[in-house]
Amino acid sequence: MARSDAVSVTAELHRVGFTLGARRLASVQRQLAPLAFSLEDVLVARLPDMPDLAGADGLRVLSAPIAMIPQLQARFPGFMIGVRQDYARSYIDMTGSFDSYLARFSGKTRSTLRRKRRKFEQAGEGELALTAYRTPAEIETFLDLAVPLSRRTYQARLLDAGLPEGPSARAEACELAAGDRLRAYLLFLHGEPVAYLYLPVDGATLVYAYLGYDPQHASLSPGTVLQMAALEALFAEEQFRFFDFTEGEGAHKALFGTHSADCASFLLLRPTLANRALIAAQAGFDAAVAGGKALARRSGAESALRRMLGR
Secondary structure: OOOOOOEOOOOEEEEEEEEEOOEEEEEEEEEEEEEEOOHHHHHHOOOOOOEOOOOOOEEEEEEEEHHHHHHHHHHOOOOEEEEEEEEEEEEEEOOOOHHHHHOOOOHHHHHHHHHHHHHHHHHOOOOOEEEEEOOHHHHHHHHHHHHHHHOOOHHHHHHOOOOOOOHHHHHHHHHHHHOOOEEEEEEEEOOEEEEEEEEEEEOOEEEOOEEEEOHHHHHHOHHHHHHHHHHHHHHHHOOOOEEEOOOOOOHHHHHHOOEEEEEEEEEEEOOOHHHHHHHHHHHHHHHHHHHHHHHHHHHOOHHHHHHHHOO
16 A cells, blocks of 8 residues: 555565464464554654555554554554554653662662672672673674574574574664664673673664573573663763663563553554454464463463463
């Protein structure tokens, strides 16, 4: 559906997954044009530029404010919503100092975060080995170290959500760094990288793009330790207004976020028979999974099920 205000965005091959816990059991491919709402779009209730859908099966909508979904549907009459996930989109208001940010946590939470950092330091050389990467040359070094680590994370192995690889991804990262639009961090233990954080910069907003850690060191909470240390450094820069945790929920995002907005991610598909069948199959599968989880809760087997599914 071409529009006079459409922008040139290339449709991408997207796998619509049928997942159980952290495991993808099957997937169906569709050519979808991405339509992502930035945090600023969400906060000021603004629609992003519409992509050109020529040759695409539809849109992959990311983090749309729930209140704006009818307005978005009106731009694509007849298109069907499917594979929808509603969530609170967490973000950090970085106005003020790091100390004022810490003051938002309860005393118990601050104590827990300090204890996790001490535990990590004691497992290493007695101090936190954190390295920041910002320039193109530094980002090259970061990728050389972080990509092999990313391949070992559950995000890469089970969710295909590890750090992007290949010449084009590397070139894009270096281009961002050349424009001072990227911050990246590695946390080391005994000289080896054990956790990474990759944050593109969109205006005055840091975008939480990729976080991962070596599962062999999960007991040391490297992701939490890295997040907190990186935030301290980022607050000290005094350049950023927001830290955007983007789409999806999770304990990590809820812990560190100071605010949230009600958002949804979903597919907006052309009303073809194949797409109708896909939406129906996904809805049936999700209902069956929800029923299974409810049964597990009632039977007391929920914890064992979560462990089995790698959650």
